[in-house]
Amino acid sequence: MKGSQFKQPMLEFSGSCAGCAETAYARLVTQLFGDRMYISNATGCSSIWGGPGATSPYCTNKEGHGPAWSNSLFEDNAEHGLGMYTAQKFIREGLAEKVREVMEKTVCEERKAVCAKYLETMNDGEANKAATAALVANLEANVCCDTVKEILDNKEYLCKKSVWIFGGDGWAYDIGFGGVDHVLASNEDVNIFVFDTEVYSNTGGQASKASNIGQVAQFAAAGKEVKKKSLAEIAMSYGYVYVAQIAMGANPAQTIKAIAEAEAYNGPSLIIGYAPCEMHSIKGGMMHCQDEMKKAVECGYWNMFRFDPSKETGKFTLDSKAPKDGYQEFLRNEARYSRLIREFPDRAEELFARNEAAAKERYEHLLKLVELYKD
Numbered sequence: 001m002k003g004s005q006f007k008q009p010m011l012e013f014s015g016s017c018a019g020c021a022e023t024a025y026a027r028l029v030t031q032l033f034g035d036r037m038y039i040s041n042a043t044g045c046s047s048i049w050g051g052p053g054a055t056s057p058y059c060t061n062k063e064g065h066g067p068a069w070s071n072s073l074f075e076d077n078a079e080h081g082l083g084m085y086t087a088q089k090f091i092r093e094g095l096a097e098k099v100r101e102v103m104e105k106t107v108c109e110e111r112k113a114v115c116a117k118y119l120e121t122m123n124d125g126e127a128n129k130a131a132t133a134a135l136v137a138n139l140e141a142n143v144c145c146d147t148v149k150e151i152l153d154n155k156e157y158l159c160k161k162s163v164w165i166f167g168g169d170g171w172a173y174d175i176g177f178g179g180v181d182h183v184l185a186s187n188e189d190v191n192i193f194v195f196d197t198e199v200y201s202n203t204g205g206q207a208s209k210a211s212n213i214g215q216v217a218q219f220a221a222a223g224k225e226v227k228k229k230s231l232a233e234i235a236m237s238y239g240y241v242y243v244a245q246i247a248m249g250a251n252p253a254q255t256i257k258a259i260a261e262a263e264a265y266n267g268p269s270l271i272i273g274y275a276p277c278e279m280h281s282i283k284g285g286m287m288h289c290q291d292e293m294k295k296a297v298e299c300g301y302w303n304m305f306r307f308d309p310s311k312e313t314g315k316f317t318l319d320s321k322a323p324k325d326g327y328q329e330f331l332r333n334e335a336r337y338s339r340l341i342r343e344f345p346d347r348a349e350e351l352f353a354r355n356e357a358a359a360k361e362r363y364e365h366l367l368k369l370v371e372l373y374k375d
Protein backbone atom coordinates (compact mmCIF):
# COMPACT_ATOMS: atom_id res chain seq x y z
CA MET A 1 0.00 0.00 0.00
CA LYS A 2 2.88 2.33 0.87
CA GLY A 3 4.35 1.87 -2.59
CA SER A 4 1.16 2.94 -4.31
CA GLN A 5 -1.07 5.13 -2.18
CA PHE A 6 1.57 7.77 -1.43
CA LYS A 7 2.38 8.03 -5.12
CA GLN A 8 0.85 10.64 -7.39
CA PRO A 9 -1.99 9.32 -9.54
CA MET A 10 -1.64 10.28 -13.19
CA LEU A 11 -5.37 10.02 -13.76
CA GLU A 12 -7.40 12.92 -12.37
CA PHE A 13 -10.83 14.50 -12.84
CA SER A 14 -12.28 12.00 -15.26
CA GLY A 15 -15.86 12.31 -16.46
CA SER A 16 -16.90 8.84 -15.28
CA CYS A 17 -20.05 8.17 -13.28
CA ALA A 18 -19.52 8.78 -9.57
CA GLY A 19 -18.23 5.62 -7.92
CA CYS A 20 -17.02 4.04 -11.18
CA ALA A 21 -14.85 1.01 -10.57
CA GLU A 22 -13.00 1.34 -13.89
CA THR A 23 -11.34 4.65 -12.95
CA ALA A 24 -10.35 3.27 -9.54
CA TYR A 25 -8.39 0.48 -11.25
CA ALA A 26 -6.87 2.71 -13.93
CA ARG A 27 -5.85 5.32 -11.38
CA LEU A 28 -4.04 2.66 -9.34
CA VAL A 29 -2.13 1.41 -12.40
CA THR A 30 -0.96 4.99 -13.07
CA GLN A 31 0.25 5.30 -9.46
CA LEU A 32 2.43 2.26 -10.03
CA PHE A 33 3.74 2.80 -13.58
CA GLY A 34 2.28 6.09 -14.88
CA ASP A 35 5.61 7.77 -15.57
CA ARG A 36 6.66 5.10 -18.08
CA MET A 37 3.30 3.86 -19.28
CA TYR A 38 1.68 3.48 -22.70
CA ILE A 39 -2.08 2.90 -22.82
CA SER A 40 -3.98 1.57 -25.79
CA ASN A 41 -7.68 1.97 -25.07
CA ALA A 42 -10.64 0.15 -26.58
CA THR A 43 -13.72 2.21 -27.34
CA GLY A 44 -16.14 2.06 -24.41
CA CYS A 45 -16.61 3.84 -21.11
CA SER A 46 -12.85 3.86 -20.49
CA SER A 47 -12.19 5.70 -23.77
CA ILE A 48 -14.94 8.20 -22.95
CA TRP A 49 -13.88 9.07 -19.41
CA GLY A 50 -10.25 8.48 -20.48
CA GLY A 51 -10.20 10.67 -23.57
CA PRO A 52 -13.07 13.13 -23.81
CA GLY A 53 -12.71 15.63 -26.67
CA ALA A 54 -10.14 18.38 -26.16
CA THR A 55 -9.14 17.39 -22.60
CA SER A 56 -7.42 14.48 -20.92
CA PRO A 57 -7.83 13.21 -17.36
CA TYR A 58 -4.42 11.52 -17.70
CA CYS A 59 -1.75 13.93 -16.51
CA THR A 60 1.98 14.15 -15.85
CA ASN A 61 4.00 14.20 -12.66
CA LYS A 62 6.21 17.12 -11.69
CA GLU A 63 9.04 15.82 -13.89
CA GLY A 64 6.66 15.99 -16.86
CA HIS A 65 6.29 12.23 -17.25
CA GLY A 66 2.86 10.66 -17.66
CA PRO A 67 1.02 7.96 -19.58
CA ALA A 68 0.90 8.15 -23.37
CA TRP A 69 -2.67 7.29 -24.35
CA SER A 70 -4.36 6.41 -27.61
CA ASN A 71 -7.63 4.94 -28.80
CA SER A 72 -7.95 3.26 -32.16
CA LEU A 73 -11.17 1.28 -32.52
CA PHE A 74 -13.41 -0.92 -30.44
CA GLU A 75 -12.51 -4.06 -32.34
CA ASP A 76 -8.74 -3.75 -32.85
CA ASN A 77 -7.54 -2.44 -29.50
CA ALA A 78 -5.39 -5.41 -28.58
CA GLU A 79 -3.65 -5.34 -31.95
CA HIS A 80 -3.23 -1.56 -31.66
CA GLY A 81 -1.60 -2.00 -28.24
CA LEU A 82 0.71 -4.68 -29.59
CA GLY A 83 1.67 -2.22 -32.33
CA MET A 84 2.53 0.42 -29.74
CA TYR A 85 4.67 -2.13 -27.94
CA THR A 86 6.41 -3.37 -31.09
CA ALA A 87 7.22 0.15 -32.29
CA GLN A 88 8.91 1.14 -29.03
CA LYS A 89 10.68 -2.22 -28.85
CA PHE A 90 12.13 -1.66 -32.32
CA ILE A 91 13.27 1.88 -31.43
CA ARG A 92 14.78 0.67 -28.14
CA GLU A 93 16.69 -2.12 -29.85
CA GLY A 94 18.21 0.45 -32.22
CA LEU A 95 19.14 2.67 -29.30
CA ALA A 96 20.65 -0.28 -27.42
CA GLU A 97 22.94 -0.87 -30.42
CA LYS A 98 24.12 2.73 -30.17
CA VAL A 99 24.62 2.48 -26.41
CA ARG A 100 26.72 -0.68 -27.02
CA GLU A 101 28.78 1.23 -29.58
CA VAL A 102 29.44 4.07 -27.11
CA MET A 103 30.34 1.56 -24.41
CA GLU A 104 32.88 -0.14 -26.65
CA LYS A 105 34.50 3.07 -27.90
CA THR A 106 34.67 5.14 -24.74
CA VAL A 107 37.78 5.25 -22.57
CA CYS A 108 35.83 6.69 -19.65
CA GLU A 109 35.20 3.97 -17.03
CA GLU A 110 32.15 5.72 -15.62
CA ARG A 111 30.52 5.97 -19.07
CA LYS A 112 31.30 2.31 -19.71
CA ALA A 113 29.61 1.40 -16.41
CA VAL A 114 26.38 3.39 -17.00
CA CYS A 115 26.10 1.94 -20.52
CA ALA A 116 26.58 -1.58 -19.19
CA LYS A 117 23.98 -1.04 -16.47
CA TYR A 118 21.47 0.27 -19.02
CA LEU A 119 21.98 -2.74 -21.30
CA GLU A 120 21.85 -5.19 -18.42
CA THR A 121 18.50 -3.86 -17.17
CA MET A 122 16.80 -3.43 -20.58
CA ASN A 123 13.87 -5.70 -19.61
CA ASP A 124 13.48 -4.75 -15.96
CA GLY A 125 11.15 -1.75 -15.65
CA GLU A 126 12.11 -0.11 -12.37
CA ALA A 127 15.82 -0.93 -12.58
CA ASN A 128 15.93 0.34 -16.16
CA LYS A 129 14.27 3.60 -15.13
CA ALA A 130 17.13 4.31 -12.73
CA ALA A 131 19.74 3.09 -15.23
CA THR A 132 18.27 5.32 -17.94
CA ALA A 133 18.42 8.38 -15.69
CA ALA A 134 22.10 7.67 -14.91
CA LEU A 135 22.90 7.07 -18.59
CA VAL A 136 21.20 10.27 -19.75
CA ALA A 137 22.92 12.36 -17.05
CA ASN A 138 26.29 10.92 -18.05
CA LEU A 139 25.76 11.42 -21.80
CA GLU A 140 24.38 14.94 -21.40
CA ALA A 141 27.47 15.96 -19.44
CA ASN A 142 29.62 15.30 -22.51
CA VAL A 143 28.04 15.00 -25.94
CA CYS A 144 31.26 13.79 -27.51
CA CYS A 145 30.04 12.32 -30.81
CA ASP A 146 27.08 11.93 -33.17
CA THR A 147 26.11 8.56 -31.67
CA VAL A 148 25.69 10.11 -28.24
CA LYS A 149 23.69 12.94 -29.79
CA GLU A 150 21.42 10.44 -31.56
CA ILE A 151 20.81 8.58 -28.31
CA LEU A 152 19.93 11.80 -26.52
CA ASP A 153 17.65 12.96 -29.34
CA ASN A 154 15.57 9.85 -28.60
CA LYS A 155 15.98 9.79 -24.85
CA GLU A 156 12.23 9.50 -24.18
CA TYR A 157 12.32 6.02 -25.73
CA LEU A 158 15.27 4.71 -23.73
CA CYS A 159 13.47 3.56 -20.60
CA LYS A 160 11.50 0.28 -20.60
CA LYS A 161 7.84 1.07 -21.10
CA SER A 162 4.93 -0.48 -19.31
CA VAL A 163 2.45 -1.21 -22.08
CA TRP A 164 -1.22 -1.51 -21.06
CA ILE A 165 -4.20 -2.44 -23.17
CA PHE A 166 -7.42 -1.25 -21.49
CA GLY A 167 -11.01 -2.07 -22.35
CA GLY A 168 -14.35 -3.42 -21.22
CA ASP A 169 -15.81 -6.90 -21.34
CA GLY A 170 -17.75 -6.21 -24.54
CA TRP A 171 -14.39 -5.61 -26.19
CA ALA A 172 -12.37 -8.37 -24.52
CA TYR A 173 -14.92 -11.19 -24.31
CA ASP A 174 -16.80 -10.51 -27.55
CA ILE A 175 -15.95 -8.10 -30.31
CA GLY A 176 -12.21 -7.72 -29.72
CA PHE A 177 -11.70 -11.28 -28.50
CA GLY A 178 -9.91 -12.48 -31.65
CA GLY A 179 -7.36 -9.69 -31.16
CA VAL A 180 -7.02 -10.32 -27.43
CA ASP A 181 -6.37 -13.99 -28.14
CA HIS A 182 -3.85 -13.21 -30.87
CA VAL A 183 -1.95 -10.71 -28.72
CA LEU A 184 -1.86 -13.06 -25.72
CA ALA A 185 -0.50 -15.79 -28.00
CA SER A 186 2.24 -13.47 -29.31
CA ASN A 187 4.30 -13.96 -26.13
CA GLU A 188 5.22 -10.27 -26.13
CA ASP A 189 5.52 -8.20 -22.96
CA VAL A 190 2.13 -6.43 -22.90
CA ASN A 191 -0.48 -6.15 -20.17
CA ILE A 192 -4.19 -6.43 -20.90
CA PHE A 193 -6.59 -5.01 -18.31
CA VAL A 194 -10.27 -5.85 -18.68
CA PHE A 195 -12.77 -3.72 -16.75
CA ASP A 196 -15.43 -6.37 -16.33
CA THR A 197 -18.81 -4.67 -15.85
CA GLU A 198 -20.55 -7.77 -17.24
CA VAL A 199 -22.36 -5.60 -19.84
CA TYR A 200 -21.56 -3.20 -22.66
CA SER A 201 -21.88 -0.23 -20.32
CA ASN A 202 -21.23 2.68 -22.61
CA THR A 203 -23.92 1.86 -25.12
CA GLY A 204 -26.64 1.28 -22.55
CA GLY A 205 -26.12 -2.18 -21.14
CA GLN A 206 -26.22 -4.89 -23.78
CA ALA A 207 -25.45 -8.44 -22.67
CA SER A 208 -21.92 -9.67 -23.35
CA LYS A 209 -20.33 -13.08 -22.90
CA ALA A 210 -19.28 -11.80 -19.48
CA SER A 211 -22.93 -11.41 -18.41
CA ASN A 212 -24.24 -14.08 -16.09
CA ILE A 213 -27.25 -16.37 -15.77
CA GLY A 214 -30.47 -14.55 -14.96
CA GLN A 215 -28.96 -11.11 -15.50
CA VAL A 216 -31.34 -8.74 -17.26
CA ALA A 217 -29.66 -6.72 -20.00
CA GLN A 218 -30.47 -5.50 -23.46
CA PHE A 219 -30.80 -8.54 -25.75
CA ALA A 220 -31.46 -10.55 -22.57
CA ALA A 221 -34.72 -8.98 -21.40
CA ALA A 222 -35.91 -12.24 -19.83
CA GLY A 223 -32.57 -12.87 -18.11
CA LYS A 224 -29.47 -14.37 -19.75
CA GLU A 225 -29.78 -18.11 -20.24
CA VAL A 226 -26.17 -19.22 -20.22
CA LYS A 227 -23.24 -18.75 -17.89
CA LYS A 228 -20.36 -16.30 -18.13
CA LYS A 229 -17.44 -17.34 -20.29
CA SER A 230 -14.18 -18.02 -18.46
CA LEU A 231 -11.86 -15.68 -20.34
CA ALA A 232 -9.26 -16.23 -17.62
CA GLU A 233 -9.09 -19.95 -18.27
CA ILE A 234 -8.88 -19.55 -22.02
CA ALA A 235 -5.81 -17.38 -21.45
CA MET A 236 -4.39 -19.78 -18.86
CA SER A 237 -4.54 -22.63 -21.37
CA TYR A 238 -1.57 -21.08 -23.20
CA GLY A 239 0.60 -21.78 -20.17
CA TYR A 240 2.81 -18.75 -20.78
CA VAL A 241 0.28 -15.97 -20.08
CA TYR A 242 0.09 -14.35 -16.63
CA VAL A 243 -3.58 -14.27 -15.65
CA ALA A 244 -5.36 -12.78 -12.65
CA GLN A 245 -8.87 -12.03 -11.52
CA ILE A 246 -9.13 -9.23 -9.00
CA ALA A 247 -11.70 -7.19 -7.06
CA MET A 248 -10.24 -4.07 -5.50
CA GLY A 249 -12.96 -3.57 -2.87
CA ALA A 250 -12.64 -7.17 -1.70
CA ASN A 251 -8.87 -7.27 -1.38
CA PRO A 252 -6.78 -4.21 -2.33
CA ALA A 253 -3.51 -5.98 -1.47
CA GLN A 254 -4.30 -8.83 -3.87
CA THR A 255 -5.20 -6.24 -6.53
CA ILE A 256 -1.86 -4.48 -6.18
CA LYS A 257 0.03 -7.77 -6.08
CA ALA A 258 -1.63 -9.00 -9.27
CA ILE A 259 -0.98 -5.71 -11.10
CA ALA A 260 2.66 -5.66 -9.98
CA GLU A 261 3.21 -9.33 -10.92
CA ALA A 262 1.56 -8.87 -14.32
CA GLU A 263 3.76 -5.90 -15.08
CA ALA A 264 6.94 -7.62 -13.93
CA TYR A 265 6.16 -10.77 -15.93
CA ASN A 266 8.25 -10.77 -19.09
CA GLY A 267 5.47 -11.87 -21.40
CA PRO A 268 1.76 -11.31 -22.01
CA SER A 269 -0.50 -10.69 -19.02
CA LEU A 270 -4.25 -10.55 -18.60
CA ILE A 271 -5.96 -9.00 -15.59
CA ILE A 272 -9.72 -9.13 -15.25
CA GLY A 273 -11.02 -6.63 -12.71
CA TYR A 274 -14.54 -6.98 -11.36
CA ALA A 275 -16.17 -3.61 -11.96
CA PRO A 276 -19.59 -2.89 -10.48
CA CYS A 277 -21.29 -0.29 -12.63
CA GLU A 278 -24.14 2.21 -12.64
CA MET A 279 -25.83 -0.26 -15.01
CA HIS A 280 -26.09 -2.85 -12.20
CA SER A 281 -28.46 -0.60 -10.21
CA ILE A 282 -27.01 -1.58 -6.85
CA LYS A 283 -29.32 -0.81 -3.93
CA GLY A 284 -28.16 2.42 -2.30
CA GLY A 285 -26.24 3.50 -5.41
CA MET A 286 -22.64 3.54 -6.56
CA MET A 287 -21.33 4.87 -3.26
CA HIS A 288 -21.43 1.14 -2.38
CA CYS A 289 -19.33 0.11 -5.38
CA GLN A 290 -16.29 -1.10 -3.44
CA ASP A 291 -18.46 -2.82 -0.79
CA GLU A 292 -20.36 -4.57 -3.54
CA MET A 293 -17.08 -6.07 -4.80
CA LYS A 294 -16.44 -7.39 -1.30
CA LYS A 295 -19.90 -8.95 -1.13
CA ALA A 296 -19.46 -10.48 -4.58
CA VAL A 297 -16.26 -12.21 -3.48
CA GLU A 298 -17.55 -13.28 -0.06
CA CYS A 299 -20.58 -15.08 -1.48
CA GLY A 300 -18.59 -16.61 -4.36
CA TYR A 301 -20.18 -14.61 -7.18
CA TRP A 302 -16.67 -13.43 -8.18
CA ASN A 303 -13.41 -15.30 -7.60
CA MET A 304 -9.96 -13.84 -7.13
CA PHE A 305 -6.93 -15.80 -8.28
CA ARG A 306 -3.54 -15.50 -9.94
CA PHE A 307 -1.80 -17.75 -12.46
CA ASP A 308 1.91 -17.02 -12.70
CA PRO A 309 3.81 -19.03 -15.35
CA SER A 310 7.16 -17.77 -14.02
CA LYS A 311 6.76 -19.83 -10.85
CA GLU A 312 8.36 -23.25 -10.64
CA THR A 313 5.64 -24.70 -8.43
CA GLY A 314 2.24 -23.48 -7.26
CA LYS A 315 1.58 -21.50 -10.42
CA PHE A 316 -2.10 -21.11 -9.54
CA THR A 317 -3.06 -19.23 -6.38
CA LEU A 318 -6.69 -19.02 -5.29
CA ASP A 319 -7.01 -15.78 -3.34
CA SER A 320 -10.72 -16.11 -2.55
CA LYS A 321 -11.82 -17.90 0.59
CA ALA A 322 -14.55 -20.55 0.44
CA PRO A 323 -17.86 -18.80 -0.29
CA LYS A 324 -20.11 -17.85 2.63
CA ASP A 325 -23.90 -17.79 2.50
CA GLY A 326 -25.77 -14.87 1.01
CA TYR A 327 -25.58 -15.63 -2.71
CA GLN A 328 -29.27 -15.04 -3.39
CA GLU A 329 -29.24 -11.86 -1.25
CA PHE A 330 -26.31 -10.63 -3.32
CA LEU A 331 -28.23 -11.12 -6.58
CA ARG A 332 -31.37 -9.50 -5.17
CA ASN A 333 -29.40 -6.45 -4.04
CA GLU A 334 -28.89 -5.44 -7.67
CA ALA A 335 -31.78 -4.50 -9.94
CA ARG A 336 -30.03 -6.04 -12.98
CA TYR A 337 -31.11 -9.30 -11.31
CA SER A 338 -34.02 -8.36 -9.04
CA ARG A 339 -36.09 -6.87 -11.85
CA LEU A 340 -36.50 -10.38 -13.25
CA ILE A 341 -38.41 -11.35 -10.09
CA ARG A 342 -41.01 -8.67 -10.82
CA GLU A 343 -41.39 -9.64 -14.45
CA PHE A 344 -40.93 -13.43 -14.45
CA PRO A 345 -40.92 -14.65 -10.83
CA ASP A 346 -40.75 -18.38 -11.59
CA ARG A 347 -38.08 -17.99 -14.21
CA ALA A 348 -36.11 -15.72 -11.86
CA GLU A 349 -36.07 -18.40 -9.20
CA GLU A 350 -34.88 -21.01 -11.65
CA LEU A 351 -32.19 -18.86 -13.27
CA PHE A 352 -30.90 -17.51 -9.95
CA ALA A 353 -30.59 -21.05 -8.62
CA ARG A 354 -28.65 -22.02 -11.77
CA ASN A 355 -26.42 -18.98 -11.36
CA GLU A 356 -25.57 -20.05 -7.80
CA ALA A 357 -25.03 -23.66 -8.82
CA ALA A 358 -22.64 -22.53 -11.59
CA ALA A 359 -20.71 -20.42 -9.07
CA LYS A 360 -20.36 -23.40 -6.71
CA GLU A 361 -19.16 -25.59 -9.55
CA ARG A 362 -16.66 -22.89 -10.58
CA TYR A 363 -15.21 -22.66 -7.09
CA GLU A 364 -14.84 -26.44 -6.90
CA HIS A 365 -13.09 -26.31 -10.25
CA LEU A 366 -10.70 -23.58 -9.04
CA LEU A 367 -9.79 -25.73 -6.02
CA LYS A 368 -8.85 -28.49 -8.47
CA LEU A 369 -6.62 -26.06 -10.37
CA VAL A 370 -4.69 -25.34 -7.17
CA GLU A 371 -4.01 -29.09 -6.90
CA LEU A 372 -3.23 -29.42 -10.59
CA TYR A 373 -0.56 -26.70 -10.55
CA LYS A 374 0.86 -27.61 -7.14
CA ASP A 375 4.05 -29.24 -8.47
Ligand SMILES: Cc1ncc(C[n+]2csc(CCOP(=O)(O)OP(=O)(O)O)c2C)c(N)n1
Binding pocket: 042, 043, 044, 045, 046, 074, 075, 167, 168, 169, 170, 171, 172, 175, 195, 197, 199, 200, 201, 202, 203, 208
Ligand atom coordinates in the same frame (compact mmCIF):
# COMPACT_ATOMS: atom_id res chain seq x y z
C1 LIG B 1 -17.16 -2.46 -34.18
C2 LIG B 1 -17.93 -1.61 -33.24
N1 LIG B 1 -19.10 -2.06 -32.76
C3 LIG B 1 -19.81 -1.32 -31.89
C4 LIG B 1 -19.34 -0.11 -31.48
C5 LIG B 1 -20.15 0.74 -30.54
N2 LIG B 1 -19.66 0.69 -29.19
C6 LIG B 1 -18.84 1.64 -28.72
S1 LIG B 1 -18.48 1.42 -27.09
C7 LIG B 1 -19.41 0.03 -27.04
C8 LIG B 1 -19.61 -0.70 -25.73
C9 LIG B 1 -18.36 -1.04 -25.00
O1 LIG B 1 -18.63 -1.97 -24.00
P1 LIG B 1 -17.48 -2.63 -23.16
O2 LIG B 1 -16.40 -3.10 -24.05
O3 LIG B 1 -18.08 -3.65 -22.25
O4 LIG B 1 -16.88 -1.42 -22.32
P2 LIG B 1 -17.60 -0.55 -21.17
O5 LIG B 1 -18.35 0.55 -21.85
O6 LIG B 1 -18.48 -1.48 -20.40
O7 LIG B 1 -16.46 -0.04 -20.34
C10 LIG B 1 -19.99 -0.25 -28.28
C11 LIG B 1 -20.90 -1.39 -28.54
C12 LIG B 1 -18.10 0.35 -31.99
N3 LIG B 1 -17.57 1.50 -31.59
N4 LIG B 1 -17.43 -0.43 -32.86
